[in-house]
Amino acid sequence: MTPVLEVKNLKTYFRTPFGLGKAVDGISFSIGKGETFALVGESGCGKSVTALSIMQLVPGPHGFIAEGECFLNGKEITGLSESEKRKIRGNNISMIFQEPMTSLNPVFTIGEQIVEAVKLHHKKSSREARDIAVGMLGKVRLKSPETLFKEYPHRLSGGMRQRVMIAMALACKPDLLIADEPTTSLDVTIQREILNLIKELQTEMFASVLLISHNLAVVFENANRVGVMYGGKIVEMSGTKDIFRNPMHPYTIKLLRAAPGVEKRTKPLDTIPGAVPASVDFPAGCRFSGRCHREMEGCAAMEPPLYGRENSHLVTHLVTHLAAHLVACHLYDPGFMSKPYSRPLGKIPEAAPLPALPHKDRETLLTVKGLKYYYPVKKGILKKTTGYLRAVDGIDLTVRKGSTLALVGESGCGKTTAGKAILKLIEPTEGNVIFKGCDITRLSGRGLLPYRSLMQIIFQDPYSSLDPRMMAGDIIEEGLKSLKPGLGKKSRKERVSRVLDMVGLTPDMRNRYPHEFSGGQRQRIGIARVLAVEPEFIVCDEATSSLDVSVQAQILNLLKSIQQDFGLSFLFITHDLSIVEYMADEVAVMYDGKIVESGTVEEIFTNPKEEYTKRLLLAVPRIEVA
């Protein structure tokens, strides 16, 4: 049977001022009818560019398909004229994107946007197209589709918008649906619903799905076969069970080990040093060389082809070998291994295991009692306050010295507002925050100053939370100047160097601007800024959620080690429950401004009492290789 999609040796390049960026560099795979094939890897590995190449939507004029073919139901499509390609887009292949909030046109109604696609590809009257659109809205489980049809996108939540995107993508009954990180920006419960919906409609329509994700657990639960991408190449490809049970490529192995989880609590996470290089800087040989823990002398110079084993014979990759476990690594090539350049380059040392500390019976550092934060709702000609939005509605928390309390919940539950109110970055409406025996809600201005340096925050987005016009050293020093006015210029400089060293950056990096750092390094600057003023309590507000898995592991390890070195206490605000399992001692589950359940991680994760906690835990995708 011909596969629905067959990609052969696809190369998509970008002309950049720094040279030719080989974003996708010779990948081949095929997707059978009704099958879900997943491409997994960190950002910058070429997954999305692969999707856009299949859609024939590589952003010009700088990007172009340099080589390769894409066959849709046996018919080559890269060579088609633009008007023929348009007949395929949205009709035979359709796509849903990562950002449901911005992927719909804000000035057209939802109905108009779905009808537009239907009328474009099928000769339907407006009446029929309308019926199809309303029918699709019902199919994606949106309530009252008739009303929704006339609604503008801004009235819908992210999850609802993604449903609309799915309705739009499937309205023309495509053969292939490309889902590019379809749930990355959504809450875990919504993620579960959306993925189930895609699966259901896929079975119903017998469509094939190309799922693109950086989340290994999502891929594990949803894909039939998996291709692991790194540096514009597929480095390993096999059936899902096979790849998770028996990962072969060092990158796949490391990715699996870097993901946080409950079983890794007592040891540091396995990290991959550095970050994914930019596509113009990919190494000439194996793309993973330089970051690989099993690198050999010849790896950086020689590129490994994609090998597969069939009947215990080594074969190079042919697309027809659907069943084979293919891997692009010299380790599995006896020819390479027999050569002198197969000498290992010396293992990158593993971090020492962390001693497990008993966290109970530690003294209390911070107590939050009945904390409330209300936003006024203003209405009428004179904007009178007519009511309040109860963002934080009376929460109680206790943070013990040297331990981590995780505050979890879905977006909009008030957890970030709570974090800010605890630090008095915003004025709480009611309630007390008692830090080291002092009620800081009663303090203001100068009285609060000594506490400002003891209580710090690390923000979510390392891209926008650093002033782009200040050098790293100045960013760190600025906090010292205002919070430790007693320090002289020389000792300030010394301390900046010391904290940079502590977070794994070199002191000479102080003279660089934020844009010269990678995302992980920027978050390290954020941590260094906090450490410089010697806090005892740090709020980490989604501190790793914008980072790749391998980089997230580096940051989590760093946070854990500074916690142990300095006896710091963390309030970890996050929606990612696997981080909670790994990092936290205690956890508080927040919903709609209130704490619904709290306790130690063991208690909550093994024996949740509240319905909401149970639902939240069930929604988390997990890799369970039996």
Add this chain to the structure above:
Amino acid sequence: MLNYVIRRIIYAIPIIIGVNLLTAILFFYVNTPDDMARKILGEKNVTPQVIEGWKREHGYDLPLFVNESEKGAGKVLRTIFFQKSLPLLWLNFGRSDRNNIDIRREIRGRMWASFAVALPTFIIGILVDITFAMIIAYMRGTSLDLSGVVACVILMSVSTLFYIIGGQYLFGKMLRLFPISGYSTGIHAVKFVILPVVIGVISGAGGGIRFYRTVFLEELGKDYIRTARAKGLSEGTVLFKHALKNAMIPVLTNVVVSIPFLFYGSLLMESFFSIPGLGSFTIDAINAQDFAIVRAMVYLGSILYIIGLVLTDISYTLVDPRVRLG
């Protein structure tokens, strides 16, 4: 929506009063009635008696804010501020200093000549700018895009005076297509208006096209455009349907605020083409040191600007469904 309009009008009241006060300070305190009199009567051979006489004749012989020599309400009523500046609030501009003409009547008579030049310049200008901007945006990244941008920069760099004088020389003197300057009422106005309109459009095109190009390119980089393309829509539909309607939002801020000023006239155009509009009225008043007229026009400009801003906010609701003014 109605609530919003009412609230905006309420907000405008203190702003208008503030503008009135500032105008008074500018024209009666920074520049005193004595200065005015001296400038109008000529610097030489002016005795204090002559100045006092002129001031009494024109009603400038009173104190600015408080008249100590009066009793009761007269303390406030018999002042320059109350008699000369406050009436501006209900658009009573008084009489000019030099010829003693009724300023309000003059403005009413002249504003239509300004409008006859400004309205076609405005509409044709927007259409030309947006059309060219869309063509250039459609051709983005090509040599046509680059040459279009270069042409815009050149258009922007040349002074408006050059276009006016060059246009008058070429079309008026050499080709004799249009009269060099002048104006007539009724249908005969058309032949006098064409040249200033064409020159107005050309002199504004460089900046306009560049601005709209940037707006379109920004829209074309957005996620919903990618969605539209993924549906299989043609580039034309993507640009003219999906991008255009979104691009109208920033375009509106730029455009609607200037609508009230269509009556205000252009200083440069009107004086060079001898159009008897408000622009040339202002220039003449400045030349004649007629402060009553200048004060009236400065104040009128501020009021029109406030009206323009309210109109802009209201027009947002028409193009952007996300904006609900409550």
